[in-house]
Amino acid sequence: MAGKVHLIGAGPGAADLITVRGMRLLQQADAVLYDALVQPEMLDYCPQAVLIPVGKRCNKASTAQRFINKMLLDAAHKYQRVVRLKGGDPMLFGRAQEELQALAQAGIACEVVPGITAALAASADAGVSLTSRGQARNVLFATARVGEGEAGSDWVRPVLAADTTVLYMGVKQAAEIAAALLAGGMRPDTPLLIVENASLPNAREWAMSLAELPQAAGWELAGPAILLVGEVYRAKQALADGLPLQRLG
Amino acid sequence: MAGKVHLIGAGPGAADLITVRGMRLLQQADAVLYDALVQPEMLDYCPQAVLIPVGKRCNKASTAQRFINKMLLDAAHKYQRVVRLKGGDPMLFGRAQEELQALAQAGIACEVVPGITAALAASADAGVSLTSRGQARNVLFATARVGEGEAGSDWVRPVLAADTTVLYMGVKQAAEIAAALLAGGMRPDTPLLIVENASLPNAREWAMSLAELPQAAGWELAGPAILLVGEVYRAKQALADGLPLQRLG
CATH class of the missing domain: 3.40.1010.10 (Tetrapyrrole methylase, N-terminal domain)
Structure with missing residues (x-):
């Protein structure tokens, strides 16, 4: 049996x-x-x-x-x-x-x-809620699909419609993701976080604007990373603004 | 201190x-x-x-x-x-x-x-993944805001853009939710699940189509319930089709 x-x-x-x-x-x-x-x-x-x-x-x-x-x-x-x-x-x-x-x-x-998904762990580490009264009433969990021909931009529309978005497994394609979101009309100053190895001792976190995201394209990341996008990260991004990209966390 | x-x-x-x-x-x-x-x-x-x-x-x-x-x-x-x-x-x-x-x-x-959010527990109980290759590449977690005047339909647009949606705390307003989603252009045969008391011994689950959702408006629920909407629930809904609404789980 x-x-x-x-x-x-x-x-x-x-x-x-x-x-x-x-x-x-x-x-x-x-x-x-x-x-x-x-x-x-x-x-x-x-x-x-x-x-x-x-x-x-x-x-x-x-x-x-x-x-x-x-x-x-x-x-x-x-x-x-x-x-x-x-x-x-x-x-x-x-x-x-x-x-x-x-x-x-x-x-x-x-x-x-069930298990704790990376977005929840990253939010706990960062101390920023995915949703926030009056500012973010919903959150989208998605994967970016770049370089897949015509279907390659399908992923953008729901991201633009959501208040907060978490993109799983996308940081290697940071340049293409930024280009697609900007082409879709997302503001260049939209704040975002990259969180690598959420919950682990070697976790790292970077805050930046969408316009700065292409700089992350060449990074050698040591583990899985997610990209969190939305106004809820404005305060984190403001702290990092004008500084070279570095770990805040 | x-x-x-x-x-x-x-x-x-x-x-x-x-x-x-x-x-x-x-x-x-x-x-x-x-x-x-x-x-x-x-x-x-x-x-x-x-x-x-x-x-x-x-x-x-x-x-x-x-x-x-x-x-x-x-x-x-x-x-x-x-x-x-x-x-x-x-x-x-x-x-x-x-x-x-x-x-x-x-x-x-x-x-x-972090903690397990209801959507993940309900998905584990139901045995249906929120995302599924080729069928659902993203999932939105949202709350429905009905009866809030002009802003009351803002919540619909991201739902229509997402592949799968989980609405937290909405079942009491089932009729208004169904009306808003249908008015936004969602197909009446869109499958959905209602899951009450996910993970508890008294958990209950109902599968139905969007057109049937208003029937849930009068239900006396014994605990918190969420509403899961999208094509990933098609097989569950097909099992329930034509039957009176009842527990499947």
């Missing part, structure tokens, strides 16, 4: 920002399949488990996803308590749907345990 | 969906100020602490907020380790900015610990 799979959000990185339920399930797991984004310290919760790295980052090709689905099914047939540990939250840019579907088709029971 | 405040997200409700860090800080707290949305079981983590209910739901008036700010400052002057425990995540519709500002102005140190 096949085992049960728990698809668990590991959260933003810090080992103590997983949920209590996630930690307890790790402590009881027979096997744990984990992402490249999962920090090694997180695996200290499950010294008893067989550890299976699936070495995936969020933007890898679908071949990799099919391989992960296969490893997940194999593990569920071999072990009773299987944890699939994913960085962030499984249901937000986590490709969970494909894994859930593969498990359902094979008749394997699966439960999802 | 004033104490330190930790502003902690309690998460969606289930006691084991707080973060490990949040739980540990509760275990060490001298005083805990908690919302009406915080479940009693969550307070089992801190039997040693002075418990101070601040009796607030998300949509109360700003007078209540000023009173909470005052209670928070008083507690920080009286106790060394103060926890302010808020339902969901503090940085998303949590009015955290006002509390952070009050603490900063009084020179009191504060750290924020």
Whole structure:
């Protein structure tokens, strides 16, 4: 008889920002399949488990996803308590749907345990709320899709309509993102934050205006980074204004 | 000397969906100020602490907020380790900015610990990802503002631009929300979910089309509910189609 799979959000990185339920399930797991984004310290919760790295980052090709689905099914047939540990939250840019579907088709029971998504951890670190009465009544979580032909600017419209936007996985394309948002009519002085390695000891944070964003294009980042855009970051940006870009946090 | 405040997200409700860090800080707290949305079981983590209910739901008036700010400052002057425990995540519709500002102005140190927001817990329960490759590349978290005069339809434009939308605290105004979205051009067959008490044993879930949403207006809900809208809910809605509205979950 096949085992049960728990698809668990590991959260933003810090080992103590997983949920209590996630930690307890790790402590009881027979096997744990984990992402490249999962920090090694997180695996200290499950010294008893067989550890299976699936070495995936969020933007890898679908071949990799099919391989992960296969490893997940194999593990569920071999072990009773299987944890699939994913960085962030499984249901937000986590490709969970494909894994859930593969498990359902094979008749394997699966439960999802939510995780802290990077935007929430970055906001906690920065001390700036994503929403704020009278100033930001909504927040969009999106990915920028640059260089994808005609569909490449589709991502801009919802960003322009939202009060606050968090762009996941976009900093490498900072120049193209800035160009697309400016072309769409976003003001050059719109404030933004880049937060790298949210929640980890080596977290870094930069505040700037949209006009300055292209300067970030050449940066060598040491870990995953998100881009937070909107008027709620005005005070942070004002502190940094006129200074060379540097860590504020 | 004033104490330190930790502003902690309690998460969606289930006691084991707080973060490990949040739980540990509760275990060490001298005083805990908690919302009406915080479940009693969550307070089992801190039997040693002075418990101070601040009796607030998300949509109360700003007078209540000023009173909470005052209670928070008083507690920080009286106790060394103060926890302010808020339902969901503090940085998303949590009015955290006002509390952070009050603490900063009084020179009191504060750290924020993120929490699982209701949308992530509801998605985990429902087994449907907020984003999905090729189908939903972004998700908007918003509140519907109906009956606020001219500004009352401002909230619609970002919803229409987003692939998936989660509306917090809107189910009582289901009829007005449906009317505004239909007037904005959203298709009547757009699928949606209502999830009440996400993560709790008494959680309930309903799938329907936008055209059916006004039927929810008269419902007596037993707890906080969110409304999730978008094509990702098509399969759930198809299962419910033609049946009287009922719990699927």
